[in-house]
Amino acid sequence: MSGSESNVAELGILASDPAYNAVLAARIDDTETLARVWIKPNGTPAPFEPGQYVTIGVKVGEKWVQRPYSIASSARDLASGYELYLRLVRGGAFTPLAFALPVGHAMRVLPPKGKFILQPDDERxxxxxxxxxxxxxxxxxxxxxxxxxxxxxxxxxxxxxxxxxxxxxxxxxxxxxxxxxxxxxxxxxxxxxxxxxxxxxxxxxxxxxxxxxxxxxxxxxxxxxxxxxxxxxxxxxxxxxxxxxxxxxxxxxxxxxYWPAGKQPTGAVGAPKVAETAE
Ligand SMILES: Cc1cc2nc3c(=O)[nH]c(=O)nc-3n(C[C@H](O)[C@H](O)[C@H](O)COP(=O)(O)OP(=O)(O)OC[C@H]3O[C@@H](n4cnc5c(N)ncnc54)[C@H](O)[C@@H]3O)c2cc1C
Structure with a gap:
């Protein structure tokens, strides 16, 4: 599946927003449901510790739809942006939007966070x-x-x-x-x-x-x-x-x-189509 401007418009994803601060710089589809993507912040990317994640999102109407993703790239290589590894969750709120985005589309990325990091000097x-x-x-x-x-x-x-x-x-x-x-x-x-x-x-x-x-x-x-x-x-x-x-x-x-035990996709049948995420 590859993103296109018409998909984006059909899904109601805003093409621009003052809070968009990054771009989908590149994408490699390994399968129909697995993709490696590179998110490039405008300006210098914030540094991160390996194991941390960034939250990426797009605006649909008045609402942000966003999710956290572990960074897969080296913390010493910020030039290409953050490499992420995404699975398309059918019926999910965010990943169908992410998979519909064409390369070059703007989005928002929040600074890297998370405590799942390597212990220093651990030789085990x-x-x-x-x-x-x-x-x-x-x-x-x-x-x-x-x-x-x-x-x-x-x-x-x-x-x-x-x-x-x-x-x-x-x-x-x-x-x-x-x-x-x-x-x-x-x-x-x-x-x-x-x-x-x-x-x-x-x-x-x-x-x-x-x-x-x-x-x-x-x-x-x-x-x-x-x-x-x-x-x-x-x-x-x-x-x-x-x-x-x-x-x-x-x-x-x-x-x-990656998600609480027992949780189903929020966009699945019977659930609201697009999840809202608090600012
Ligand atoms: C700290 C952190 C890091 C994460 N890093 C990654 C990452 O690197 N790559 C990634 O693909 N996801 C990652 N996730 C999960 C991601 O944030 C989303 O939950 C996922 O992409 C589904 O979003 P959605 O809105 O499409 O589905 P939602 O509507 O939010 O539905 C969520 C449901 O989808 C299913 N689901 C969620 N994630 C996956 C998955 N990866 N594979 C299969 N089923 C899933 C579960 O049933 C979950 O309850 C991470 C989550 C956290 C908390």
């Missing part, structure tokens, strides 16, 4: 566990550490439904192949019997279900590891239990929930 093995687009902050963390010349041993576990949804595979597998960054990338597919996943020979099942076996296979010492969990809240609750069972102490488990 980093376990980056995510579902879907929850891999984004971990890409930023590794890119930033690489730019700083201080890579930390990292194991990425990422759960997706379809092979086509495995995000940032080229980057992460490239790092392992070249040895540029000491990362091991283990994606897992939750719907192995779906014809779309035919031929997949990697891990299967939800990401929380593979944690103990993957860490065991890699001989990870639970007392020498720190875990970061990001994405679907149900995955995070289950993954935390698995990590505890593997022997990680509570202080070594950090979490970023």
């Amino acid at each position: 093995v980093h376990l980056f566990i995510s579902s879907g687009t929850g891999i984004a902050p971990f890409v930023s963390m590794a890119r930033t550490l690489l730019a700083d010349g201080r890579p930390r041993r990292a194991i990425y576990l990422n759960g997706v439904s379809y092979v086509a949804d495995i995000g940032y595979a080229e980057l992460l597998n490239g790092w392992s192949a070249s040895g540029e960054y000491p990362a091991t990338y283990i994606p897992t597919i939750s719907r192995p019997s779906d014809p779309a996943n035919a031929g997949w020979t990697g891990r299967t099942g939800r990401v929380e279900r593979i944690i103990r076996s993957a860490l065991g296979d890699l001989s990870v010492d639970p007392l020498g590891a720190v875990a970061y969990l990001c994405g679907n809240p149900d995955m995070i609750v289950a993954a935390e239990q698995e990590l505890r069972a593997y022997g990680l102490p509570d202080e070594a488990i950090h979490k970023e929930l």
Whole structure:
């Protein structure tokens, strides 16, 4: 799906607004529902810590429709703007608008925020566990550490439904192949019997279900590891239990929930079509 001015007008997205302070500078569609986008603020982008998020939004009539997104780019590379990794949530309030925007469209970005950041000087093995687009902050963390010349041993576990949804595979597998960054990338597919996943020979099942076996296979010492969990809240609750069972102490488990457990898209049937967001 690619954005166009007629889509934008049909959806009622304002083309300009005094509070718009950024532009959709570039976009790569990895699948119909997954896109990497670059948001370029007018002027110098505010710096951020890897793991933080920005809130982006557009105005529809009198209302702002906006959502937070983890930054995937390196904190040392602000020149291209903020790289974000978005999933289109059908029936959602904001993502159908975001996916309809053509490159070059103006929008608003709020300054980076968030406490889901790396601990300084932590030399433990980093376990980056995510579902879907929850891999984004971990890409930023590794890119930033690489730019700083201080890579930390990292194991990425990422759960997706379809092979086509495995995000940032080229980057992460490239790092392992070249040895540029000491990362091991283990994606897992939750719907192995779906014809779309035919031929997949990697891990299967939800990401929380593979944690103990993957860490065991890699001989990870639970007392020498720190875990970061990001994405679907149900995955995070289950993954935390698995990590505890593997022997990680509570202080070594950090979490970023993308939405409250049990919540449905606000634009879904029976809900208002466009969510309002307080200023
Ligand atoms: C700190 C933070 C960082 C975030 N970073 C990202 C990110 O990097 N990439 C990203 O795609 N989303 C991210 N999200 C989620 C994002 O803010 C929106 O909730 C999401 O894009 C859906 O917005 P919507 O208005 O279209 O759906 P809404 O109408 O708000 O409906 C929300 C519902 O959509 C579903 N949903 C939300 N996010 C996802 C998702 N990523 N994948 C599948 N289903 C989802 C859930 O059922 C949720 O209850 C983040 C959320 C938080 C709190």
